[in-house]
Amino acid sequence: MPRPEVAGLRSRGRWPPPAGPRVALVGSRRPSPYGEAVAEQLGCHLAAAGVIVISGLALGIDAAAHRGALNGGGTTVAVMGTGVDLVYPAAHSRLAEDILASGGALVSQFADGTQPRRGNFPARNWTMAALSDAVVVVEAAEGSGALITAQAALELDREVLAVPGSIFSPLSVGAHGLIRDGAGLVQNARDVLAVLGVQLEVLDDPLKPPPGVGFEPARARDGLLIHLSEAMAVSVAELARKVRLPVAEVLGRLTSLELEGAVRRHAGGYVKALRRGGGRA
Amino acid sequence: MLASVDSCLLAGMEGRLVEVQADAANGDPHFFLVGLASASVKEARDRVRSAIRNSGMRFPQRRLTVNLAPPEMRKEGSCLDLPIAVAILLAHQGLKPPPRSAFLGELALDGTVRHVDGVLVAARWLRRRGYEQIFVPHADAGEAGFVDGIDVIPCLDLAGVMRHLTGVEPIPAVLTRPPDVEPLRSTEHDLAEVHGQEEARRALEIAAAGGHHVLMSGPPGAGKTMLARCLPGILPPLELGEALEVAQVRSLLGELPPGRPVDWVRPFRAPHHGISLAGLIGGGSGLANPGEISRSHHGVLFLDELAEFQSTVLQALRQPMEAGRVAITRSGGSVVYPARFTLVAATNPCPCGWAGDVRRACRCTPAAIDSYQRKLSGPLLDRIDLKVNVRRVPPALLASEPVGEASEPVRERVIAARRRQHERQGCLNAMLKPARLRAHASLEPSSRRTLERWADQQGLSARGFHRAWRVARTAADLDASERIDDRHVLEALGYRLHDAAA
Numbered sequence: 001m002p003r004p005e006v007a008g009l010r011s012r013g014r015w016p017p018p019a020g021p022r023v024a025l026v027g028s029r030r031p032s033p034y035g036e037a038v039a040e041q042l043g044c045h046l047a048a049a050g051v052i053v054i055s056g057l058a059l060g061i062d063a064a065a066h067r068g069a070l071n072g073g074g075t076t077v078a079v080m081g082t083g084v085d086l087v088y089p090a091a092h093s094r095l096a097e098d099i100l101a102s103g104g105a106l107v108s109q110f111a112d113g114t115q116p117r118r119g120n121f122p123a124r125n126w127t128m129a130a131l132s133d134a135v136v137v138v139e140a141a142e143g144s145g146a147l148i149t150a151q152a153a154l155e156l157d158r159e160v161l162a163v164p165g166s167i168f169s170p171l172s173v174g175a176h177g178l179i180r181d182g183a184g185l186v187q188n189a190r191d192v193l194a195v196l197g198v199q200l201e202v203l204d205d206p207l208k209p210p211p212g213v214g215f216e217p218a219r220a221r222d223g224l225l226i227h228l229s230e231a232m233a234v235s236v237a238e239l240a241r242k243v244r245l246p247v248a249e250v251l252g253r254l255t256s257l258e259l260e261g262a263v264r265r266h267a268g269g270y271v272k273a274l275r276r277g278g279g280r281a
Numbered sequence: 282m283l284a285s286v287d288s289c290l291l292a293g294m295e296g297r298l299v300e301v302q303a304d305a306a307n308g309d310p311h312f313f314l315v316g317l318a319s320a321s322v323k324e325a326r327d328r329v330r331s332a333i334r335n336s337g338m339r340f341p342q343r344r345l346t347v348n349l350a351p352p353e354m355r356k357e358g359s360c361l362d363l364p365i366a367v368a369i370l371l372a373h374q375g376l377k378p379p380p381r382s383a384f385l386g387e388l389a390l391d392g393t394v395r396h397v398d399g400v401l402v403a404a405r406w407l408r409r410r411g412y413e414q415i416f417v418p419h420a421d422a423g424e425a426g427f428v429d430g431i432d433v434i435p436c437l438d439l440a441g442v443m444r445h446l447t448g449v450e451p452i453p454a455v456l457t458r459p460p461d462v463e464p465l466r467s468t469e470h471d472l473a474e475v476h477g478q479e480e481a482r483r484a485l486e487i488a489a490a491g492g493h494h495v496l497m498s499g500p501p502g503a504g505k506t507m508l509a510r511c512l513p514g515i516l517p518p519l520e521l522g523e524a525l526e527v528a529q530v531r532s533l534l535g536e537l538p539p540g541r542p543v544d545w546v547r548p549f550r551a552p553h554h555g556i557s558l559a560g561l562i563g564g565g566s567g568l569a570n571p572g573e574i575s576r577s578h579h580g581v582l583f584l585d586e587l588a589e590f591q592s593t594v595l596q597a598l599r600q601p602m603e604a605g606r607v608a609i610t611r612s613g614g615s616v617v618y619p620a621r622f623t624l625v626a627a628t629n630p631c632p633c634g635w636a637g638d639v640r641r642a643c644r645c646t647p648a649a650i651d652s653y654q655r656k657l658s659g660p661l662l663d664r665i666d667l668k669v670n671v672r673r674v675p676p677a678l679l680a681s682e683p684v685g686e687a688s689e690p691v692r693e694r695v696i697a698a699r700r701r702q703h704e705r706q707g708c709l710n711a712m713l714k715p716a717r718l719r720a721h722a723s724l725e726p727s728s729r730r731t732l733e734r735w736a737d738q739q740g741l742s743a744r745g746f747h748r749a750w751r752v753a754r755t756a757a758d759l760d761a762s763e764r765i766d767d768r769h770v771l772e773a774l775g776y777r778l779h780d781a782a783a
Contacts, residue, residue, distance in 0.1 A: 029646075030636075030650075235480065235672045236479070236670075237479040237672070238672075240480070241477070246483075247483045248483055248768075249772075251480065251483075251772050251776075252767075252768045252771035252772040253771070255772070255775045259731070259734065259735060259738065267636065268630065268672055269670065269672070
């Protein structure tokens with residue numbers, strides 16, 4: 001499929017990247033633990049399959065996607081809304097260095113020294129779509145910038161895919177809207193690779209992640225766990241009402257599960273934790 | 282002729298003795314008032330002159346000198362009107378006031394004795410100084426009557442006071458009696474009306490039982506204010522000493538209702554977030570007035586929208602929270618007010634308020650949330666033991682009958698738990714410093730392991746560690762258990778603050 005290279009970008013690191021399919025992973029800056037785990041896992045698996053993972057170096061889904069790609073030993077490119085010499089948010093300067101060190105690149109359409117400005121990010125989102133063969137929206141609330149990227153991808157004739165979530169979660173509204181309008185549904189990296197029609201020569205089994213990456217649901221024996229989900233926080237009061245136990249006991253048991261790493265706090269309640277699987281983690 | 286009458290002025294909760302000396306000498310008629318009287322006291326000259334004339338007496342046409350001793354103390358307020366008038370009339374007639382007596386009151390031009398603030402405080406202080414008789418405005422006799430061991434003479438007007446002093450028509454003293462302890466009226470807000478919010482209810486019960494401060498976090502309309510208003514109703518009623526202290530603060534502010542000067546319900550104060558430092562802590566020119574923290578003495582101070590308060594105002598809360606009282610210095614001198622309150626703070630999780638809500642997405646940038654929460658962290662939060670999330674109650678639950686427990690059974694558990702603490706350590710768990718925690722709240726080996734494991738794994742600070750320990754002690758007390766078990770520690774850890782601030 002023809003993909004004209006975008007001209008006039010400033011870059012740091014290896015640019016243009018090695019030839020190969022490119023996938024943009026985009027989504028909310030404040031995802032649920034579920035969304036974050038999905039982005040990290042997709043980033044990892046896609047990178048391991050030789051896909052160049054593109055994202056925006058922002059908080060949340062973007063950072064998880066870059067991190068996943070790095071864990072997967074692949075190449076990742078950050079398309080920035082600031083000058084390439086200015087990492088935003090500053091907390092990601094370490095991540096930016098890791099991207100460069102692993103053979104990836106930071107690119108920007110803006111002049112060096114450009115400060116973060118609200119108006120620049122939608123334009124950046126277009127660039128991200130233009131650089132990619134497919135855009136995967138992981139978690140995006142209504143009106144999210146990730147939906148601008150998806151819209152741009154449609155107009156530029158790129159593939160648009162989306163990851164489903166809970167119908168109760170405001171963070172999944174955007175992705176579900178895309179799926180309803182015809183975007184491909186992504187359950188795993190294989191779904192993305194299939195849409196790209198990629199010939200998988202790089203690895204024998206692209207879906208077998210390297211050790212220490214990938215997620216699996218928490219394992220613990222407490223019966224409270226069946227009332228919790230990975231994406232949606234359940235409050236202690238709600239849980240106590242469901243299981244008809246005193247709130248003091250429920251809170252104590254949740255704390256105990258938290259100690260074991262089976263649940264974590266999120267948004268005023270608790271969610272099931274997704275454990276990093278494999279040997280190394 | 283010379284006469285000397287005692288009175289007192291108030292500096293905070295303490296009195297300062299003022300001796301009003303009047304000399305009626307022969308010479309050109311004149312009225313001198315000396316002894317560092319401020320403008321408000323100087324006006325007494327004109328009120329006293331008119332009041333005497335309008336009481337059917339003659340203002341002495343002599344050379345009058347009134348001295349307010351000690352002369353180095355600056356005198357403010359109108360409560361010296363009555364003693365000045367009495368001193369002049371006694372000096373003129375060559376009489377002496379009754380021994381160990383003091384006078385307080387403002388005069389109207391027609392001779393009526395009017396209300397002054399702080400009579401209860403003055404009466405208690407004068408009694409401690411050995412006074413046996415106190416002349417107070419009739420309107421304030423009720424509050425002075427709670428002080429026993431001192432005769433309270435209610436003064437309607439100046440003429441009546443003089444008839445009493447000259448033995449023509451004695452005024453009977455008010456019967457002093459300690460106020461009746463009323464059975465606690467059901468308070469305005471009862472937990473029975475709260476829908477759901479089981480987690481917050483439990484946190485309030487623990488707060489009430491152990492004297493812990495609470496922080497509630499949740500979106501607008503989740504019911505944080507309603508929950509906070511329920512706290513006074515699950516606290517034990519005020520004891521006599523406490524009730525009198527509460528009444529004293531109100532007396533100073535002139536806010537005691539004459540009908541029922543002593544109230545057994547704990548105060549609940551909810552100042553707006555625009556409040557100034559002086560409004561919250563106490564202040565004003567001359568001598569400082571009590572602020573909201575003293576008005577909520579022995580009760581609840583509710584700060585809604587905690588992040589909206591000026592940070593200097595919040596920082597100023599630290600010292601009183603530690604000491605249970607506040608010392609304020611102004612040009613007129615330094616005063617100390619009591620300020621032992623339970624702080625209930627409420628905050629939205631983010632500037633727009635909807636972070637974490639199921640039905641509405643939050644629109645705040647991560648940076649905005651960060652700076653919002655940073656405003657809440659720091660030394661004030663170090664003094665808050667409990668944090669609880671409050672979520673909006675699903676509408677289906679709102680429509681149904683609330684099924685939660687009413688305040689009364691909760692209050693009974695709270696009272697029992699407080700009694701255990703007083704018998705064991707003489708104070709509430711929230712006041713236990715680390716050394717006393719070790720002495721009075723020893724942990725079972727398994728609960729110690731849990732707490733240590735948590736501290737290790739989650740990076741709990743020393744403060745966070747002690748905080749969880751104190752709360753666990755209270756959870757055990759509510760369980761009527763001397764041992765602090767694993768479940769108490771685990772529950773306590775569930776109420777910890779944001780990890781950033783813990």
